[in-house]
Amino acid sequence: EDSSLEEGVEMVTAPISLEIFKKEIIPIVKKLQKKGYTSEQGGRCGNHIHISRNAFSEEAQARLILIYARFESIIKILSRRNGNFSYCKDVLTTATAVSLDNATEVVQNQKAKGKSTAINFNNSNTIEFRTFRGTMNTDVLIANIQLIQLIADLALTEMSIQDILNLTFSGLIQKMQEDGYQELLQYCDKKGLLD
Secondary structure (H helix, E strand, C coil), X not given: CCCCCCCCCCCCCCCCCHHHHHHHXXXXXXXXXXCCCCCHHHCCCEEEEEEEHHHCCHHHHHHHXXXXXXXXXHHHHHHCCCCCCCCCECCCCCCCCCCCCCHHHHHHHHHHCCCCECEECXXXXXXXXXXXXXXXXXXXXXXXXXXXXXXXXHHCCCCCHHHHHHCCHHHHHHHHHHHCCHHHHHHHHHCCCCC
């Protein structure tokens, strides 16, 4: 059960890699599809992705927030939330864009927010990304995970604030290609982001 559901179930997986998710969870989702299970039709279901907090120093957590904020408008397109962000409030609530002048404020504001925000830091073991709408589309599920993996990998590199500000979406596309994130590339194309 989950408080956001009026009826139905919440699916929670153990911590696993994307490869294991593809191999073991995707076949379960496909079986559920065949049995008539839905996700997004109720309008209240989210696809929340947790990553280990232990992997991220305070500096890496700050980079994670700033990279997300840098591409928040694109992430919102990919999330399919259609304007309902009450349970995953934007990172950029006090500014329209991240800059050298407001980067520290953006990070501090995000870390001080409660659970119902795009990036939830309230769990002592994980960092939770709450931005994605629920889906039974397995390619979209994989694309969502790939996007978070991409952001996390970048946050673990020694990037300065200026490096983050210099990131472009075409640079992210190149990284998706290098990492073999075909589902994410196809989903970006479907959403008209590769034009």
